[in-house]
Amino acid sequence: MTAKVVVLDYGSGNLRSAQRALERTGASVEVTADADAAMNADGLVVPGVGAFEACMTGLRQIGGEKIIAERVALGRPVLGVCVGMQILFARGVEFGVESTGCGQWPGAVIRLDAPVIPHMGWNVVDAPAGTRLFKGLDPDTRFYFVHSYAAQQWEGSPDAKLTWATHTVPFLAAVEDGPLAATQFHPEKSGDAGALLLGNWVEGL
Numbered sequence: 001m002t003a004k005v006v007v008l009d010y011g012s013g014n015l016r017s018a019q020r021a022l023e024r025t026g027a028s029v030e031v032t033a034d035a036d037a038a039m040n041a042d043g044l045v046v047p048g049v050g051a052f053e054a055c056m057t058g059l060r061q062i063g064g065e066k067i068i069a070e071r072v073a074l075g076r077p078v079l080g081v082c083v084g085m086q087i088l089f090a091r092g093v094e095f096g097v098e099s100t101g102c103g104q105w106p107g108a109v110i111r112l113d114a115p116v117i118p119h120m121g122w123n124v125v126d127a128p129a130g131t132r133l134f135k136g137l138d139p140d141t142r143f144y145f146v147h148s149y150a151a152q153q154w155e156g157s158p159d160a161k162l163t164w165a166t167h168t169v170p171f172l173a174a175v176e177d178g179p180l181a182a183t184q185f186h187p188e189k190s191g192d193a194g195a196l197l198l199g200n201w202v203e204g205l
Contacts, residue, residue, distance in 0.1 A: 003027045003205040006041035008067070011058040013047025013084065014188060021188035025199040033062045042205040044071055048083030052092030052109060052149065053099040055083045065102045072104060077179045077205055082147060085175070085182035089151055104180055106155040111148060114168035118148040123185075125173040127163045133176055133183070134163065135200050141193045143173070143185035150184055 005027045007018050015031045022029045022045065030037060038044055046068065048055045059065055068088070071078050080088050086109040087101045093110050101109070112119055122142040127134035134141075150171035154162055157177055165173035165184070174183045181201065187194030 003042045003202050004040075005029045005043045005045060005202065005205070006038045007031045007045045007047060008038055008062075008064055009033045010055075010062050010064050012055045013049055013081070014186070015047060017188045018045060018047050018081065021195060021198055022202065024195050025202040027202045027205075035063055035067055038064075038067045039070065039076075043077045043079065043202065044068070046078060046080045046084035046087075048081065048085075048087060050083060052083060052086055052094050052101070053097070055087050056092075056099055056101060059087065059102075068102055068104065072178070072180050075179045077181070077201070079201055080180075080182035081188070082184060082186055085172075085184050086149060086151065088180065088182055092149065094149060105151075105175070105177070107151055107153055109149050109151050112150055112152075112167055112169060112171065116167075118146055119150075119167035120146045123165050123167065123173075125163050125165045125185075127174070128161045131161050131163065131176060132204055133174060133181060133197050133200050136196060137193060142190075143183075143187070143193060143197075144189040144191075145173075145185045147184060 088104045160177035163174035
């Protein structure tokens with residue numbers, strides 16, 4: 001059976017590059033804002049680029065936060081990417097303004113306290129034992145990041161598998177928490193490593 005994946009179109013994100021990267025895994029991929037398609041797909045990918053508040057505004061316009069909550073409650077896989085990861089947290093703080101996120105995970109996404117911002121380019125990550133997303137990837141594998149904000153603490157489930165990276169300060173590079181997973185980096189821009197990670201996620205659908 002071919003896995004059916006929906007890339008949620010809420011006006012934010014590299015939709016076509018995400019679609020192409022997922023199609024490389026052999027999945028059947030649709031880019032849509034349709035709630036029924038998003039609910040019924042085997043996997044839902046929530047991309048995101050730009051500002052936290054703008055992404056949340058676009059997401060709310062299509063009821064995306066409700067789709068995510070409903071899928072997670074039903075144990076149906078969701079993958080957030082970049083700002084699509086950040087908006088899964090309770091809140092984001094940008095330019096001194098606090099915005100409300102989806103609230104799937106407690107805690108805040110805040111600015112990286114680093115001399116060079118944004119954190120842009122290739123970086124290694126520290127994945128935990130038993131990770132599904134990073135299965136088969138060497139510890140020195142690099143992924144492509146471009147962001148100025150990140151979750152820097154974890155207040156959610158103690159059972160979640162947390163992958164960390166460092167750009168002057170440590171931050172969450174990925175989370176695997178039951179049906180809900182997310183990466184701060186862009187797997188669709190991370191070459192073969194990103195393709196393998198997406199393949200691992202699709203394989204688990």
